Amino acid sequence: MAGLAATIMAAAGFAGDFLFPESFAATTTEASTALQEEDTTKPTGTIISPAPGNTVQLNTPITVTGTAFDDVEISKVEVRAVNLEDTKGTTYALATSSDGYASWTFTLTIPSESYENITVRITDTSGNQKWMTHRVQVTGTVPVTTTTT
Ligand SMILES: [Ca+2]
Numbered sequence: 001m002a003g004l005a006a007t008i009m010a011a012a013g014f015a016g017d018f019l020f021p022e023s024f025a026a027t028t029t030e031a032s033t034a035l036q037e038e039d040t041t042k043p044t045g046t047i048i049s050p051a052p053g054n055t056v057q058l059n060t061p062i063t064v065t066g067t068a069f070d071d072v073e074i075s076k077v078e079v080r081a082v083n084l085e086d087t088k089g090t091t092y093a094l095a096t097s098s099d100g101y102a103s104w105t106f107t108l109t110i111p112s113e114s115y116e117n118i119t120v121r122i123t124d125t126s127g128n129q130k131w132m133t134h135r136v137q138v139t140g141t142v143p144v145t146t147t148t149t
Helices: 002-019 021-036
Strands: 044-049 055-057 061-069 074-082 104-109 117-124 129-135 137-139
Touching (some): 044 117
């Protein structure tokens, strides 16, 4: 019954396109309202630490923190370290939060000095995603040089 009614309304709206412009305008408004019920807005967020350009230690757990917001709801925040070409890196792993990701934290260990980009991926409950990156300096252990005499 609902399907039939919708068909009739659609047909009426179509006819209005030609005969009754006001009727067509009303139909268009209804369509816009229906679309707004879907979440098509990407989340937003920030990486608080480490700040861009900060020096972090290779193979040592570092704390990555930030914020995330969405017009509906955040589903998850993931963090990884990747090289500048974005061809190699650690796999995305979930950050933790106790407030719906308004603030989140993640313990990241960077296994390669070439993984200078800390990348964060925020996903909302409708699958919209936002990526953020902070480039850092990764320093390894200074090699011990021995001089043979
Ligand atoms: Ca959203």
